[in-house]
Amino acid sequence: MKMNANYENLQDSYLFARIGQKVREYKAKNPNADVISLGIGDVTLPLAPAVIEAMQRAVAEMAHEKTFRGYGDYQGEIFLREAVQNYYAGKNVQLELDEIFISDGAKSDCGNLLDIFECPCTALIPAPVYPVYVDTNIMAGNRIVYANGSEENHFLPMPDYAVDTNLIYLCSPNNPTGAVYSHAQLEAWVNYALEKDAVILFDGAYEIFVQDELPTSIFQIPRARECAIEICSFSKTAGFTGTRCGYTVIPSALQRGGVSLNKMWLRRQTTKFNGVSYITQRGAEAALSPTGLTQIKENIRYYQQNARLILDAMRARNIPCIGGQNAPYVWLKCPQVASSAETRHTSWAFFDHLLESANIVGTPGEGFGLDGYFRLSAFAKRENVLRAMERFPTA
């Protein structure tokens, strides 16, 4: 019995597992340290009242034979798919119910979607970006080519027709940079995908944070239905990091080699997945209700204000940075090492420096595929953000 040798090409552990371990070790050695996390993108505000109420009601239903729920609809309950359909209608995107697949989160879908493609294949992945795309493609033995973000292109890499690919990952608003593609830029990507017969995996986990006039779904772009899958999450939108719910949209128009990707994903999910908790689905439905949306948007504004504070603090220290306006992340250039005005910290060196000297946890850019930069997240409680910004080292 041989094990999947592709795993040898991975780092020892998933980025945030490694960071979690380093922080635990630091805290064990320094039990009195007041460590503030602006690291993993974990929300801190509680679930919205409408969500709580819906879940309490759902739990109560599970207590009685007449209202008890067993196995649910493989694609997710109709009530939730209707809520998602409605949410998209509000963004001027019309979806059919059978184009929506409820899941336990975007992270699961991201990795599992690779099942339906012929692997090994080639995946075009931005750098820097959410490490799950690279890691899952390494696990599948896929070849990875990078679309490099840089200060020059404002961390919004564009298609290079000299590069062939089968899959294209786009995350907009981007994790970790907070950069957001314009309508024209996404059209360029759609055209490239159509030309290359590639499929775009569009991660919209942060769409609710967009404040400027920018796309909030790939399906707002003409012809995207012929070449894109959209993956979304309730994690940041509704604070469901510990509750677990997301959805993937696969248009019926999306075909490759005469095969419907929608039908393949249905087959994959009906065979390798058994649906999301009824209780969670009622909570997600409530999050997208008019009352729920009003409540979760208050939380989003709270995080957006945190991001603003972080941005302002970086600028006050002359630390070059982007993001924070349409995303809950600020992406900064690693400051100079104190003793030398020439050399900047590597991102892991800056991670250690920040943790030890200021007791702040961030995420090194190297973990997202681009050293020399660093991500701060805006999900902490306001007082912690304020205290962290006071303590943040000057450049």
Place this chain on the structure above:
Amino acid sequence: MKMNANYENLQDSYLFARIGQKVREYKAKNPNADVISLGIGDVTLPLAPAVIEAMQRAVAEMAHEKTFRGYGDYQGEIFLREAVQNYYAGKNVQLELDEIFISDGAKSDCGNLLDIFECPCTALIPAPVYPVYVDTNIMAGNRIVYANGSEENHFLPMPDYAVDTNLIYLCSPNNPTGAVYSHAQLEAWVNYALEKDAVILFDGAYEIFVQDELPTSIFQIPRARECAIEICSFSKTAGFTGTRCGYTVIPSALQRGGVSLNKMWLRRQTTKFNGVSYITQRGAEAALSPTGLTQIKENIRYYQQNARLILDAMRARNIPCIGGQNAPYVWLKCPQVASSAETRHTSWAFFDHLLESANIVGTPGEGFGLDGYFRLSAFAKRENVLRAMERFPTA
């Protein structure tokens, strides 16, 4: 972009999705039909009071900042892994906490575990058995060899040393036959796995139904830690078909080619999964508490009594059958076609006959890999089981 061609080797749809569709169509054409389902193994009794209480408390915690839970422990919360550890101790199996991985269900783990093995490989799968094993191996492009259950071997196939394999699937108590391996038989399988350097994937989803003195975990067998992974579920045990929770046990002693399977699964799950809902985990913890276990065992007894009624009804009709004693399934030989004493129904023909003539839904053996037989499940409400048995056609 090419799609995974292995999917062309699958049936159009997952067995229970296909059956669900046929039943929906029948009900649409026959809206007054009083259809009773003894088909998909879906529980009908509500969640235990201890579980409900724990989940209500957990939902309430999610409403307040101080007690809100975001991302959880990648392997599952310690409180739940301790409860599982304790449950195993009660079966004389000592586990370490890091050998336990909480998931959203055995079905997910069954399919996803294939990620860590080098595919294509060879999988030895019983016939008949839970269709997920065959389907997921087809999707992975694996070669499948069968361990054939028959009346002769009491549907307990034993190792054939002429057959080489990398993976061995065992489901005991078996779905769909209800047959349970003895200690000696499982030892024989462990010896075979060690000889062949194979890994056993042991599905213990029905262990709680065992009434006779029979093994309830592969780890009750000496040396199983060196060659087996155990996959379990709260679905039938605690009625969590709509709540979603399970766990996989991978002993630290399980290594192949110097690689720890436990570490590989951890890497897989930290990268492609994001944990189980906090609310669900508190419910699962409560299910395994002393009070919870008492309550869920009442439900198990209820289903066991249903199984008894079904067994008795089959015997009263001289329909050869097994199971029902240590599992919530009865496995019967398809009766003769009425007009001819010689020919027996095929299992799909019997499915149609049963649905149309008696308005009862069962599951055809062909869907589990063995035609000529049929499965009835014991999860329906008592009055429905009684009514169905009255209506059940005589042989």
